[in-house]
Amino acid sequence: MTAAALKIGDPLASHENARYALLTMSRIRRLEEAVEDLFGRGMMHGTMHLSIGQEATATGVCMALGITDQITSTHRGHGHCVAKGADLTSMIAELLGKENGYCHGRGGSMHIADVATGNLGANGIVGGGIPIAIGAALASKMMKKGTVAVSFFGDGAMNEGAFHEAANLAAIWKLPVVLVCENNGYGMSSSTHVAFAIKTLAERGLGYGIPGITVDGNDVAAVYAATQSAVDRARAGDGPTIIECVTYRWKGHSRSDKNLYRTKEEIDEWKKKDPILFFEHVVRERNLLNDEEVASVHAEATSQVIHAVNEAMKGVPADPAGLLAAVFKTVESVEVTA
Amino acid sequence: MTDRMLTMSEALREAMAIAMEERPEVFILGEDIGIYGGAFGVTGDLYHRFGSERVRDTPISELGIVGAAVGAALSGMRPIVEIQFSDFTAQAMDQIVNQAAKIHFMVGGGLHVPLVLRAAAGSGTGAAAQHSQSLEGWFANVPGLKVVIPSSPYEAKGLLLASIDDPNPVIFMEHKLLYKVAGREEVPEGAYRIPLGVSRVLREGKDLTVVATGIMVSRAMAAADLLEKEGVFLTIIDPRTISPLDMDPVYASVEKTGRLMVVQEAPEHGGFLNEVIAKVATGPSLGSLIAPVVRLAGMNIPIPYAPQLEKAAVPQVEDIVKSAREIVASWR
Numbered sequence: 001m002t003a004a005a006l007k008i009g010d011p012l013a014s015h016e017n018a019r020y021a022l023l024t025m026s027r028i029r030r031l032e033e034a035v036e037d038l039f040g041r042g043m044m045h046g047t048m049h050l051s052i053g054q055e056a057t058a059t060g061v062c063m064a065l066g067i068t069d070q071i072t073s074t075h076r077g078h079g080h081c082v083a084k085g086a087d088l089t090s091m092i093a094e095l096l097g098k099e100n101g102y103c104h105g106r107g108g109s110m111h112i113a114d115v116a117t118g119n120l121g122a123n124g125i126v127g128g129g130i131p132i133a134i135g136a137a138l139a140s141k142m143m144k145k146g147t148v149a150v151s152f153f154g155d156g157a158m159n160e161g162a163f164h165e166a167a168n169l170a171a172i173w174k175l176p177v178v179l180v181c182e183n184n185g186y187g188m189s190s191s192t193h194v195a196f197a198i199k200t201l202a203e204r205g206l207g208y209g210i211p212g213i214t215v216d217g218n219d220v221a222a223v224y225a226a227t228q229s230a231v232d233r234a235r236a237g238d239g240p241t242i243i244e245c246v247t248y249r250w251k252g253h254s255r256s257d258k259n260l261y262r263t264k265e266e267i268d269e270w271k272k273k274d275p276i277l278f279f280e281h282v283v284r285e286r287n288l289l290n291d292e293e294v295a296s297v298h299a300e301a302t303s304q305v306i307h308a309v310n311e312a313m314k315g316v317p318a319d320p321a322g323l324l325a326a327v328f329k330t331v332e333s334v335e336v337t338a
Numbered sequence: 339m340t341d342r343m344l345t346m347s348e349a350l351r352e353a354m355a356i357a358m359e360e361r362p363e364v365f366i367l368g369e370d371i372g373i374y375g376g377a378f379g380v381t382g383d384l385y386h387r388f389g390s391e392r393v394r395d396t397p398i399s400e401l402g403i404v405g406a407a408v409g410a411a412l413s414g415m416r417p418i419v420e421i422q423f424s425d426f427t428a429q430a431m432d433q434i435v436n437q438a439a440k441i442h443f444m445v446g447g448g449l450h451v452p453l454v455l456r457a458a459a460g461s462g463t464g465a466a467a468q469h470s471q472s473l474e475g476w477f478a479n480v481p482g483l484k485v486v487i488p489s490s491p492y493e494a495k496g497l498l499l500a501s502i503d504d505p506n507p508v509i510f511m512e513h514k515l516l517y518k519v520a521g522r523e524e525v526p527e528g529a530y531r532i533p534l535g536v537s538r539v540l541r542e543g544k545d546l547t548v549v550a551t552g553i554m555v556s557r558a559m560a561a562a563d564l565l566e567k568e569g570v571f572l573t574i575i576d577p578r579t580i581s582p583l584d585m586d587p588v589y590a591s592v593e594k595t596g597r598l599m600v601v602q603e604a605p606e607h608g609g610f611l612n613e614v615i616a617k618v619a620t621g622p623s624l625g626s627l628i629a630p631v632v633r634l635a636g637m638n639i640p641i642p643y644a645p646q647l648e649k650a651a652v653p654q655v656e657d658i659v660k661s662a663r664e665i666v667a668s669w670r
Contacts, residue, residue: 070413072409094446101446102445102446102448103444103445103446104446104447106443106444106445106446107444107445107446111444111445112445113441113445113446113448113449114448115448115449120409120412120413120449121441121445121449123437124436125432125436125437128405128432128433128436128437130405131401131402131404131405131406131408131409131433132405132406132408132409132412132433132437133409134402134405134406134409135405135406135407135408135409135410135411135412135413135417136409136410136412136413137409138406138409138410138415139409139410139412139413139414139415140413142365142391142410142415143363143413143414143415149409161401162401162402162405162432162433165399165401165402165403165405166402166405166406168397168399168402169396169397169399169402169403169406172397326442326443326446326447327442327443327481327482328442328482328484328505328506329442329447329450329505329506330505331503331504331505331506331534
């Protein structure tokens with residue numbers, strides 16, 4: 001996906017947009033299936049947090065963003081990264097600990113950032129990216145860049161102090177930022193029903209003077225529409241918006257998850273609300289894509305991911321020799337008068 | 339006294355004004371730094387000179403403030419965060435330690451965080467346990483942070499300008515007892531930079547090498563003045579930055595004096611100057627030592643309130659004089 005492909009617009013606006021939305025969701029799904037497979041075969045180490053089932057949120061949000069708009073992402077961030085336009089080979093190479101990975105093997109799954117596509121990085125700390133997005137929006141406002149910052153975070157992050165402090169700063173300074181809560185129902189094993197005493201997480205905005213909206217996070221067009229109006233508000237100088245995208249992760253929190261806190265029936269129920277199948281249904285109904293085109297989109301995504309895995313495998317293992325020199329950015333010439 | 343014998347507050351304010359004049363991307367954010375002029379008066383009139391956008395008052399929200407600074411730094415700005423009391427960095431630790439310090443490394447070098455976090459540190463004001471700590475050692479133990487401890491107005495101005503230029507996060511620990519006092523030397527007008535990672539030898543004496551940080555530098559200098567009258571001569575070394583740390587002048591001095599004393603206000607246990615001792619113990623000048631190394635540090639207690647208790651908790655000039663006299667007399 002090239003950088004110029006961003007800022008596509010409404011997934012239902014045209015055949016091309018519908019194809020882009022489906023392809024992006026399919027690429028995310030295929031990439032994460034490949035990751036799970038590589039882990040299962042012992043070819044990747046560490047841990048992994050898969051977003052399978054949540055692809056519509058990342059895709060719908062990023063279709064409303066331009067290449068210079070910025071995002072902060074989460075530990076479950078592969079989808080955001082792909083949707084913002086990242087290179088699949090560099091992503092997989094990073095997960096494989098290769099020198100040609102995004103972070104040269106230093107960060108892994110939870111720390112992929114991509115400056116070229118405005119991705120300020122995934123984050124291993126729940127809520128860690130929210131204040132950072134506020135700062136990016138502050139910079140945009142002070143430098144009159146006209147860009148918007150989007151912070152992706154989960155339902156769990158909404159109970160972190162970082163969310164509250166960041167939301168307040170965004171509101172009082174009317175910053176061009178969109179706070180996207182991916183409510184997948186669980187912070188690891190804690191259900192939102194036990195972790196919150198409010199009906200919708202979007203209500204959290206009330207305490208800060210921030211409008212909040214709850215959308216079906218598995219409906220890419222609905223996510224896009226909510227994001228587009230929030231982005232418009234932000235660019236117009238009207239400040240932040242909270243978008244709660246209600247979705248579900250099919251896989252466990254991470255590799256160690258035995259799904260003891262939820263039932264198989266619940267998981268199966270949500271699989272019926274598969275964001276990809278749902279979108280296929282919509283585009284067929286609207287005559288945007290036919291069966292053949294849908295199949296070709298998935299074939300294209302699969303072949304891109306296979307190609308990326310094969311290319312990533314060719315990379316050399318990350319080299320410890322460069323580690324010490326990588327801690328600090330080199331100081332530009334500092335005038336010495338002492 | 340000339341009119342360039344500034345206090346440390348004035349020197350810091352000059353540095354920030356110069357940086358803001360030089361670079362449009364420099365701005366300050368923190369609690370009560372605007373009209374109030376800062377809890378210790380450091381930002382002073384900068385709000386009136388540079389406006390509310392660039393001298394940005396914030397709510398009481400340390401985590402949010404530092405996080406916003408990290409995000410702004412990633413996006414082309416050069417923020418200077420003022421934390422009213424360094425103790426409150428505990429509120430912002432995630433953004434300092436897990437975010438600012440690590441982003442450049444963990445994302446593979448594509449991003450960097452040119453951020454300066456200024457914080458008022460140290461005891462002596464009767465503010466007790468939660469407003470008086472010397473926490474520099476916390477940050478020195480985190481790869482990815484630079485840690486600067488100015489010991490005088492001259493050092494403060496040059497080190498702050500270099501810190502603002504630095505493309506990495508810098509923790510800048512200002513001892514609050516130094517804010518209102520002038521140093522021993524004039525502060526040049528205009529811009530000058532003191533590079534981070536270069537120790538300064540403030541005086542040379544044949545008997546004992548003293549490595550001191552922050553306010554302990556001026557206490558060590560006062561002790562050296564007194565001891566000189568008794569015929570005991572001290573070398574005083576101010577590392578100025580504890581991360582990165584420049585040990586070469588320490589090794590060179592220990593080779594000449596054969597004796598080493600380290601002085602810090604922070605509690606002894608796990609304190610940063612233990613690192614200086616460890617480096618001497620494993621470094622080229624070990625064989626020159628003719629005496630046990632002397633450690634003067636804060637007691638291993640929270641800073642207490644009552645004046646006599648507070649004073650007893652951290653090294654004073656007389657403690658340095660006494661220990662220096664003893665070590666030089668006992669080991670010849």
